[in-house]
Amino acid sequence: MNIPEVFWIVPIASVVALGMALFFFSAMMREEEGTKRMIEIATHVRKGAMAYLKQQYKVVGIVFVVLAIVFAFMAYVLKVQNPWVPFAFLTGGLFSGLSGFFGMKTATYASARTANAARKGLDAGLRVAFRSGAVMGLVVVGLGLLDIALWFLVLSAVYGDQDMSLITITTTMLTFGMGASTQALFARVGGGIYTKAADVGADLVGKVEANIPEDDPRNPATIADNVGDNVGDVAGMGADLYESYCGSILSTAALGATAFALNADMQLRAVIAPMVIAAVGIFLSLIGVFMVRTKEGASMRDLLRSLGLGTNVSAVLIGVASFAILYFLKMENWLGLSFSVVTGLAAGVIIGQATEYYTSQTYRPTHGIAKASETGSATVIIKGIGTGMISTCIPVLTISVAIMLSYLCANGFDMSMNASSISHGLYGIGIAAVGMLSTLGITLATDAYGPIADNAGGNAEMSELGPEVRQRTDALDALGNTTAATGKGFAIGSAALTALALLASYVEEIKIAMIRMVDGGRQFVDAAGNVFDPSKATMPDFMQFFQVTLMNPKVLVGAFIGAMAAFLFCGLTMGAVGRAAQSMVEEVRRQFREIKGILEGKATPDYGRCVEISTRSAQREMIVPSLLAIVIPIVTGLVLGVAGVLGLLVGGLAAGFTLAVFMANAGGAWDNAKKHVEEGNFGGKGSDCHRATIVGDTVGDPFKDTSGPSLNILIKLMSMVSIVMAGLTVAFL
């Protein structure tokens, strides 16, 4: 196989991304960390975060060893899987874990430095925080592309000259996404439980009972709360998007290998195209990163504009560049495919905007929730849930239009649903996902920026820095809240498109598994009694063979179970946060009671104990929901077969996406409704209305930071598990 020269931009871009990450990291490390008190607090947080990560990687390590053994058994004993799968799986997990580790390390070093830089000015603070966030963004895309490039080179060397080499290569690579998914699940779920147990616990006792402000050093849970921002919002978010990033590129490559199977040369370019778009996206993200700056005394609007400028310039540039890339790759229908990329990009922007509208302090929805506080906390909750549910409308319609358009642009507006039109259309949906994620380097930077700014604010508060510094860190923090909400919209949008591409790849994986079994002597017979040859079968043939129509009760039952899985998963994670928060509350109450002088500021609380409680709760509570996400698709596959799994994935995707948007937006809206009251509306801080909105905010915490975001992983992981277990499902046919 002759890998075209343009492919080398992929490893080059990944090295550049990692190099720039190192550059930003060193630059950040050269900044002063501030006063002794600031350093002390930052060290507490850093140690807590690292201790958590260490503990988490231990648990995840065990899961990985077990799963790798299972995959090895399937590959070498049952021979229902490609022999490379166990290794691909492990590297996926390893690289994802590394991204989380580096990102969090950077974030925990950056927070005190951001607070310290904010003593000089707003721009200095923004720059330190944002570029530290960029480390996370660049590490994720760098490691992601590195893993992809390495595996592509290795597998090309092994399989390059066989029949169907590219299909084998891409479907094998896809399974490393399983490693990334598994690691991401634990990072998201564990991190999400940790952060909200600490946050809810700290708020319930601190703000509500003891009446002390947020991030007050007298609150024993305050360090755990700051640790939580790092493990949940940095490490968790990073692992989530690492998974979407790799998943979208890999599944698009696999779909490309099928769609263009008749022309070997075109096929190779179709496989490489998503990688090249992603690689170019890295360079364009870097341009955006350098554009983010602000001036002293900037308003919220200015700050938002400066971040928005960076992201939007990158997005527009990659939109334009994709036309050039696909043209120079001489892709069939390059123009249509470019429009598919643009569709994905546009969908990302629209979902982000809609999220901002429904959750930002500046618009009507949050004001309505704040107004509902006049009749108490119950109406705040009712209004917030109503608003969150209504807010699903635009994202769902946007994704729907994006699906239709990217499909139709890619196959020349052919709705005939023959084998060729389907496979080209599905490739278009994949490439739209790649488009949406191509600027991840900068969009993830704006996400990771949030918790850094939040921690900087916490550090400034606890170190009792002057009011003008607090004002600056507050401004940076408020900006972070909006970018976090937008980032969540983007994460779920990209998860939906990626999951859809994975859904299509699942059928490819089933095909490969069946071919392997036919080679091993097994024969498949269809309902009419004819022998079914998987190597010659097209997508519609498989749909027919497995009877994947909506009148098949297995499909219907699968869809029911998929929808239920999303709710069950959310219910379990909500319950986990509730229990973990309750033990945190009890610990804080105990410290207030037993350690005399805490509330007068005369005694130091036992921060470490709270960190430990959060860590332990998170580790214990993440097991059941995580295993569920792995077990449900396996059992469905064994009981209901391929038709049931496809029903499961579609039901889970449709319900899970909508549920995730609802939860993320309701949570964000409650948060900012509270801030709206704190700004002096409806009685301002300390009023009855304020207390009512605090209840909303507390309920919203697990909505927006635990259950909602974990759903992204659930819908992707269920597809990934199905893909990796395809061999097993087929063996049981």
Added chain:
Amino acid sequence: MNIPEVFWIVPIASVVALGMALFFFSAMMREEEGTKRMIEIATHVRKGAMAYLKQQYKVVGIVFVVLAIVFAFMAYVLKVQNPWVPFAFLTGGLFSGLSGFFGMKTATYASARTANAARKGLDAGLRVAFRSGAVMGLVVVGLGLLDIALWFLVLSAVYGDQDMSLITITTTMLTFGMGASTQALFARVGGGIYTKAADVGADLVGKVEANIPEDDPRNPATIADNVGDNVGDVAGMGADLYESYCGSILSTAALGATAFALNADMQLRAVIAPMVIAAVGIFLSLIGVFMVRTKEGASMRDLLRSLGLGTNVSAVLIGVASFAILYFLKMENWLGLSFSVVTGLAAGVIIGQATEYYTSQTYRPTHGIAKASETGSATVIIKGIGTGMISTCIPVLTISVAIMLSYLCANGFDMSMNASSISHGLYGIGIAAVGMLSTLGITLATDAYGPIADNAGGNAEMSELGPEVRQRTDALDALGNTTAATGKGFAIGSAALTALALLASYVEEIKIAMIRMVDGGRQFVDAAGNVFDPSKATMPDFMQFFQVTLMNPKVLVGAFIGAMAAFLFCGLTMGAVGRAAQSMVEEVRRQFREIKGILEGKATPDYGRCVEISTRSAQREMIVPSLLAIVIPIVTGLVLGVAGVLGLLVGGLAAGFTLAVFMANAGGAWDNAKKHVEEGNFGGKGSDCHRATIVGDTVGDPFKDTSGPSLNILIKLMSMVSIVMAGLTVAFL
């Protein structure tokens, strides 16, 4: 066509049901209504309820006239619909409206009489309340079967000797379900908004601000609250189940006409079978009704057992009877079909039990929510939402197993998915739904009993009857809360199976519409360019022709929109309750402020004004969500065609069912967690924990009584609209 003699049991059963309803009604009316004060209060409530109904029927009347004109246009001008459709539609709405009217009239006469009977003893009170509830149950099944029998006779006379007569007859009759659905939608949504606006408003000001107990005559919203129980829980619930009842029988008849099309004699019996099962179910329900009685000083457990005995005896009897019915009807595979009926019955019982477990005061889930009140209202909400989401697991798995089993029993465990196995299997799913609903006469009696007992309690409180009477009415009321939760589980379970049967009928309706158009000269060409003859096509052929596979982006987009529709609909109804409750709160506050002496009991509040506000809000707020439920499937059909509609219905069903169970159970659990605290746990009445659980209860009100139950209708109505609009969808192909 020779209608077999056994058919006559259908009109006979319906007349018997109506006769017994009249008998119970007269018996109830002969009871004393009590003191002057009791009569006065009951009159207030009755007038308020009737005023609401009158207003509602006006609005619904306009909608019906408009829709009937549209259908007439489609039938007579466009000629894409059967000419009987406009009339069938109108009778469906009329009969459903009549059921609501009679049921509510009975309930509002019965409440004071129940309170008065409770002065004599518990058994007397139970008997009056329960038999009055039975009036509702019997009117619904009686009018339902009457409408079905009449139309069957009329259409048999018209079409009896044509080709495909039974398919034409049954698919035409199906459209009268559209009338029932439309009426049910407004009844459920309008009633749901009314009742919760009044309830939430009364609680927020009364219990929370003014610190006066529930049903206190000093609270101006208290009459509106009692009216609400009648319009929401009696009229709304009745219309909902009227629709499920007719829908399941009619769609099963239509599926039977297709499944057994090759044998005219068997076909006729397959069409009649669901009607006969339902008719026999009426007689067996009556046996159950007469078995419900209790003794003085009965505990909650005794009361539950006496109600349970009635329902369970009816269920077991109809289970046994269905074997006999299907055997004597000489149905092909009568044994398998009987097991399908039993599957439906068992699923209803299991879902009811699971609902009871998750919502009743006696079990762990509600205790956990009550315990969460120790850390405030936020954790009560978090815990309740978590519990509600987890509680979706058993109902979804139950329905899934019921779908698979009823399908497989009915077609002899044939998963080959050829035309015959599919159509027989789908008939099995339909007959399972009929089985579940066959004892509706008594299950609906236990539902309607709830609000009657609730109102009796309110009447006793406002009339200041003695403590031992209050204790009896409280016991009757508490029993009503549990039966209400179980009834909701049953309503949503039956809605899911009915919607599934309607889904299959939709394809039949498309077939009929296409045949009509082919007769009119139109030609259909498939993707490969061949002429498609709908009259010869089987279910799998249609799936192929419309490309209803999960790889069709139209299906995927449809599923997304379906899931979103469920959330959007809930969001809108939640918002409606919030707004309506807010205006109620303002009115009550105004009266407390402006009418001096209310709180001292010296001045009478202006009850009428509160009733008026609830009525006006409900009427205004029900329009948008209701129209949405009608518009979404029409637009989806026009834009995405048959594949999109099927995706929409499956996505809406899977997500809507799960969401409905979540909302109903979370709401029920919050309600009973509060009651658990009121019984003296966690500090009892008046404690901080009690206040925290009141917030949960208030949030739960629209969950369990507005949004959750309205989803039942949404998922059925979207199918019904698709069925009625099938002609239009096909015309736009």
